[in-house]
Amino acid sequence: MTPPANDEANGVDNTISTLNDSKEYKHYDYSMVDPRNYDDITKVVQSIIAQVGEDKAKSDIGLILGSGMGNIADLLEDKIVVPYEKILGFPSTSVQGHAGNLIFGTIHGKRVVCQAGRFHPYEHKMDLALCAMPIRVMDQLGVRTLIVTNAAGGVNKSFHYGDLMLIKDQIFLPGLAGFSPLVGEHDKRYGGPRFVSMHECFDKDLRVLTKDIANRMSMRLMEGVYVMSGGPQYETPAEVRLYHAVGADALGMSTCHEVVVAKQCLMKVVGFSLITNIANHDVDNANNVNHLEVIDAANKQGGKGVDLISALVKELPPPMPKQETAKLWGY
Numbered sequence: 001m002t003p004p005a006n007d008e009a010n011g012v013d014n015t016i017s018t019l020n021d022s023k024e025y026k027h028y029d030y031s032m033v034d035p036r037n038y039d040d041i042t043k044v045v046q047s048i049i050a051q052v053g054e055d056k057a058k059s060d061i062g063l064i065l066g067s068g069m070g071n072i073a074d075l076l077e078d079k080i081v082v083p084y085e086k087i088l089g090f091p092s093t094s095v096q097g098h099a100g101n102l103i104f105g106t107i108h109g110k111r112v113v114c115q116a117g118r119f120h121p122y123e124h125k126m127d128l129a130l131c132a133m134p135i136r137v138m139d140q141l142g143v144r145t146l147i148v149t150n151a152a153g154g155v156n157k158s159f160h161y162g163d164l165m166l167i168k169d170q171i172f173l174p175g176l177a178g179f180s181p182l183v184g185e186h187d188k189r190y191g192g193p194r195f196v197s198m199h200e201c202f203d204k205d206l207r208v209l210t211k212d213i214a215n216r217m218s219m220r221l222m223e224g225v226y227v228m229s230g231g232p233q234y235e236t237p238a239e240v241r242l243y244h245a246v247g248a249d250a251l252g253m254s255t256c257h258e259v260v261v262a263k264q265c266l267m268k269v270v271g272f273s274l275i276t277n278i279a280n281h282d283v284d285n286a287n288n289v290n291h292l293e294v295i296d297a298a299n300k301q302g303g304k305g306v307d308l309i310s311a312l313v314k315e316l317p318p319p320m321p322k323q324e325t326a327k328l329w330g331y
């Protein structure tokens with residue numbers, strides 16, 4: 001059968017999309033690394049340390065880059081780039097606007113590991129544990145603060161194209177439907193309990209600090225609730241109205257599963273959504289969105305995030321040891 005023609009507007013190269021040979025549809029091999037298993041993650045970490053050395057690999061801050069937001073990686077100094085192909089058990093990333101590298105370096109002298117190329121559940125058969133594996137790796141590398149970023153559609157009617165939204169809470173739709181990265185055996189060594197509380201999953205003190213910095217920079221920073229759908233289809237206007245009705249301000253297809261695992265690993269999380277398009281509430285309005293526009297908008301507007309994240313990293317309080325966070329959170 002002849003594969004369909006390339007569809008550049010949606011960031012898809014269909015020449016590799018025949019059913020059996022597409023990388024995208026290959027099953028992840030759990031016999032190599034089980035992405036939830038603590039001992040397996042230790043092996044992944046060792047494969048990284050073998051390449052970059054223990055000193056360089058140890059990090060306090062994790063940074064996950066959203067679609068088209070690769071320029072945030074330019075903040076890192078003394079970089080060492082490790083392609084995913086060289087990391088034991090890492091899958092590949094197939095979404096345009098996402099490189100496939102872990103980058104180690106410093107920002108304002110602080111040790112940062114940056115995931116340049118996230119794993120979206122729709123790329124990996126809704127395997128949420130697999131898509132959140134880099135968080136468990138970061139945990140064992142010492143990360144105590146996680147900064148997540150994404151490209152998102154604006155649902156809040158006061159949002160404009162190019163706005164940056166500080167995430168104050170999340171609606172994890174796949175999680176509500178049973179697709180949680182925590183499904184399976186629980187290992188206490190990650191720090192948090194199996195029934196992890198998701199209250200204040202975006203750290204309140206860090207939100208206050210971020211808003212204060214944005215104020216000082218005279219920067220427009222919105223704040224709101226991010227909702228994650230499974231994707232990869234974009235929303236119908238009726239779905240947009242549904243999300244609006246339940247209190248969502250921005251919508252996307254990532255992030256929430258990462259935040260759940262980070263919370264179980266006792267990390268403090270800060271999140272940003274770059275509003276790359278305004279979601280359409282009106283069925284009689286033909287206004288549509290495609291992934292290339294999302295990336296283009298992120299490339300054009302992402303600079304705001306770069307400056308704010310740089311200033312935030314500079315002012316982050318010293319990392320809190322896990323035991324202290326556990327005590328603070330009542331575990």
Ligand SMILES: O=P(O)(O)O[C@@H]1C[C@H](O)[C@@H](CO)O1
Nearest residue numbers: 066067150151253254291294
């Ligand atoms: O990695 P993010 O969440 O920024 O990627 C966005 C959301 C979807 O995966 C995709 C849709 O355009 O881009």
Ligand SMILES: Nc1nc2[nH]cnc2c(=O)[nH]1
Nearest residue numbers: 151152153251252253294
């Ligand atoms: N689900 C979803 N994800 C996005 N990522 C960027 N824009 C959008 C959007 O409008 N909807």
